[in-house]
Amino acid sequence: MKKFIFFILILTVCSCKKEDSKTTVTPNASSIEVDSIIYNSKSFEPHLKFNSELSEYELIKLANPESFTDLELSYPIHENDFEFDKTEDFKYYTPFSFDFEGVSYELIAYHSYGENDLKVVNIQLNSYLEGKQTDALLVDCRFTFETEYYREFTITKNGIITIEKVAIEGLNYNSAGDIVGKKTVKDTTAETVRYKMSAKGNFVKI
Secondary structure (H helix, E strand, O other): OHHHHHHHHHHHHHHHOOOOOEEEOOOOOOOOOHHHEEEEHHHHHHHEEEEOOOOEEEEOOOOOOEOOOHHHHHOOOEOOOOOOOOOOOOOEEEEEEEEEOOEEEEEEEEEEEOHHHOEEEEEEEEEEEOOEEEEEEEEEEEEEOOEEEEEEEEEEOOOEEEEEEEEEEEEEEOOOOOEEEEEEEEEEEEEEEEEEEOOOOOEEEO
């Protein structure tokens, strides 16, 4: 819990400062318009359903679940801020895949355990060269615990991945990290990170 609260505080400071398919795309320099997008959060919306009773997100309308290998379970992931790691308790789905500059990419979706064992939805982009995984990037992570947290991401045809991290805080805490009440107006903080898909299949932060 202390680690989670610490991250939200860091996010606040930073913000104050400032159906299955195979697609081949050709990079071009353009702004984020509809015809420049390979895949984004809006594309994935049909596969998300919020369970208001449990206050957690469900994955829906996804086919062919697969089990993680031991290597996949332990594979390091960029932007895994909360370290809600994969577990063999949940399988993963591959709703979308594409090729870019000779590198293959797969977008996978899966649950992990978060605070109090509530489920977290994760969307991860993997890259592969000659069938071997070369990198992994967490483009979305969403949950509703004491803080509501989600990400909006866009993958564009010029090889840029933009991720906006949003945290909505509606509770007040004391210096010990205990909840002491609710905020009259919820605080919303956001941080944007960007990555470039390299010719070697690596995700390079820019």
